[in-house]
Amino acid sequence: xxxxxxxxxxxxxxxxxxxxxxxxxxxxxxxxxxxxxxxxxxxxxxxxxxxxxxxxxxxxxxxxxxxxxxxxxxxxxxxxxxxxxxxxxxxxxxxxxxxxxxxxxxxxxxxxxxxxxxxxxxxxxxxxxxxxxxxxxxxxxxxxxxxxxxxxxxx
Amino acid sequence: xxxxxxxxxxxxxxxxxxxxxxxxxxxxxxxxxxxxxxxxxxxxxxxxxxxxxxxxxxxxxxxxxxxxxxxxxxxxxxxxxxxxxxxxxxxxxxxxxxxxxxxxxxxxxxxxxxxxxxxxxxxxxxxxxxxxxxxxxxxxxxxxxxxxxxxxxxx
DNA sequence: GCTTTCTTGACTAATGTTGACTAATATTAT
DNA sequence: ATAATATTAGTCAACATTAGTCAAGAAAGC
Numbered sequence: 001x002x003x004x005x006x007x008x009x010x011x012x013x014x015x016x017x018x019x020x021x022x023x024x025x026x027x028x029x030x031x032x033x034x035x036x037x038x039x040x041x042x043x044x045x046x047x048x049x050x051x052x053x054x055x056x057x058x059x060x061x062x063x064x065x066x067x068x069x070x071x072x073x074x075x076x077x078x079x080x081x082x083x084x085x086x087x088x089x090x091x092x093x094x095x096x097x098x099x100x101x102x103x104x105x106x107x108x109x110x111x112x113x114x115x116x117x118x119x120x121x122x123x124x125x126x127x128x129x130x131x132x133x134x135x136x137x138x139x140x141x142x143x144x145x146x147x148x149x150x151x152x153x154x155x
Numbered sequence: 156x157x158x159x160x161x162x163x164x165x166x167x168x169x170x171x172x173x174x175x176x177x178x179x180x181x182x183x184x185x186x187x188x189x190x191x192x193x194x195x196x197x198x199x200x201x202x203x204x205x206x207x208x209x210x211x212x213x214x215x216x217x218x219x220x221x222x223x224x225x226x227x228x229x230x231x232x233x234x235x236x237x238x239x240x241x242x243x244x245x246x247x248x249x250x251x252x253x254x255x256x257x258x259x260x261x262x263x264x265x266x267x268x269x270x271x272x273x274x275x276x277x278x279x280x281x282x283x284x285x286x287x288x289x290x291x292x293x294x295x296x297x298x299x300x301x302x303x304x305x306x307x308x309x310x
Numbered sequence: 311g312c313t314t315t316c317t318t319g320a321c322t323a324a325t326g327t328t329g330a331c332t333a334a335t336a337t338t339a340t
Numbered sequence: 341a342t343a344a345t346a347t348t349a350g351t352c353a354a355c356a357t358t359a360g361t362c363a364a365g366a367a368a369g370c
Contacts, residue, residue: 005316005368028359038318043360048315063325065160066358111273117305118270122277127301128294130285139283139294146282150272160326160357183349193328198350203325218335221348251324288323 010035010042011049014070018056023071046070052149053079073153078110082148089144092137098123098144110151119147165190165197166204169225173211178226201225208243208255210262236263237307244299247292253278253299265306274302 004012010031017024032039046068050056055075060068085101093101102119105111111119121127123140130136165186172179187194205211205225215223240256248256257274260266266274276282278295285291 007316029357039359040319040361041317044316060359061325062323062357062359063160064327064357065163066325067159068359115270115273118266118273118302119277121301121305122274122298124301127298129297130290130294135285139285142284143277143282143298146276146279147273150276155268155272162326184347194349195329195351196327199326215349216335217333217347217349219337219347221335223349 006035006037007041007045007048010037010045014045014050018070018072023069025067025069027066028068042068052152055153057153057155073155075153076151078108079152081108081110082152086145086148089141089148091141092134093141093144094137095123095125095140098140101144105148105151119144122147161190161192162196162200162203165192165200169200169205173225173227178224180222180224182221183223197223206252206255208240208252208259210259236265237303241300241303244296244303246296247289248296248299249292250278250280250295253295256299260303260306274299277302 013035014024014026026042028039028042032042035041046058050058050070052073055073057071057073058068059071060066085104089098089101099120102111102116102123105119106113106116122143125136128136128139128143130139168190169179169181181197183194183197187197190196201213201223205213207228210228212226212228213223214226215221240259244253244256254275257266257271257278260274261268261271277298280291283291283294283298285294
């Protein structure tokens with residue numbers, strides 16, 4: 001209770017709203033003003049406390065009428081499995097190893113055969129081909145992890 | 156939740172009409188007046204929210220009796236649907252336009268909601284993020300086209 | 311002390327709004 | 341018919357309004 005930093009307080013404030021509502025939509029500058037912090041601190045709070053691992057999905061829009069929307073999502077019970085695959089992918093991955101990850105997903109029943117083909121198309125060598133082999137593997141890793149993260153919850 | 160900006164409001168207004176009618180025909184100045192904006196804002200709304208990727212075709216005429224007509228097109232009727240999307244994607248595509256393409260796929264019944272999420276995850280900004288925006292758009296285009304091509308074989 | 315987390319602000323990016331100018335089409339005058 | 345004028349829509353660039361990124365420094369934990 002004591003010695004709470006401002007990020008924790010903002011986190012609590014948002015989660016209090018989310019306890020009664022499926023989602024919360026804010027104007028960044030407004031909340032920053034309300035808690036007397038710089039706007040970018042709101043990004044920090046969201047980035048550190050409202051991740052997909054925590055069960056939150058965040059959307060935003062800039063410009064007039066812009067907003068940040070935090071949505072609470074239902075996490076599936078495959079979390080440990082997804083975690084292990086995310087770890088396996090790491091920050092770069094070859095096509096061959098990527099294939100193995102996707103095959104694991106299929107064998108675990110996490111994705112259908114059609115979905116396998118979509119994922120494979122996304123990480124295909126013709127799709128991701130910058131001419132820089134190392135960069136390709138990094139992009140492939142990010143694409144795969146992004147997909148894995150979306151398989152954590154039902155939308 | 157509130158649509159704060161006027162462009163969203165005008166978009167909603169037009170789409171509400173399009174929900175019950177195949178097309179809507181407006182006089183630009185009239186709508187601009189109705190929503191208290193400058194006429195060119197109507198062009199902005201149409202350009203950003205009623206693209207072919209979104210499944211709309213826009214025709215207009217100037218001069219006396221001029222009009223802007225927005226027509227909702229049935230993508231399923233188009234046998235070369237995937238082709239048209241591939242063309243629309245081109246050799247580079249923004250996240251915004253990519254989203255529209257995926258939405259079209261879904262509305263055409265070419266992919267399920269689950270598959271939509273997988274594809275969106277694959278072309279997400281966190282997934283494809285080399286630090287070079289141009290390169291990102293190129294990769295996003297290739298990934299999308301790779302997926303589109305695989306969908307062509309499956310269906 | 312060293313490491314991690316938090317705070318801050320300068321800079322960047324995306325999106326929306328406005329108005330001056332241009333272009334196309336229709337109507338009217340000659 | 342042709343030219344002049346009126347009536348529409350289109351383009352573009354400046355400006356406004358939001359959110360995002362990043363890195364430096366401060367504070368807290370160990």
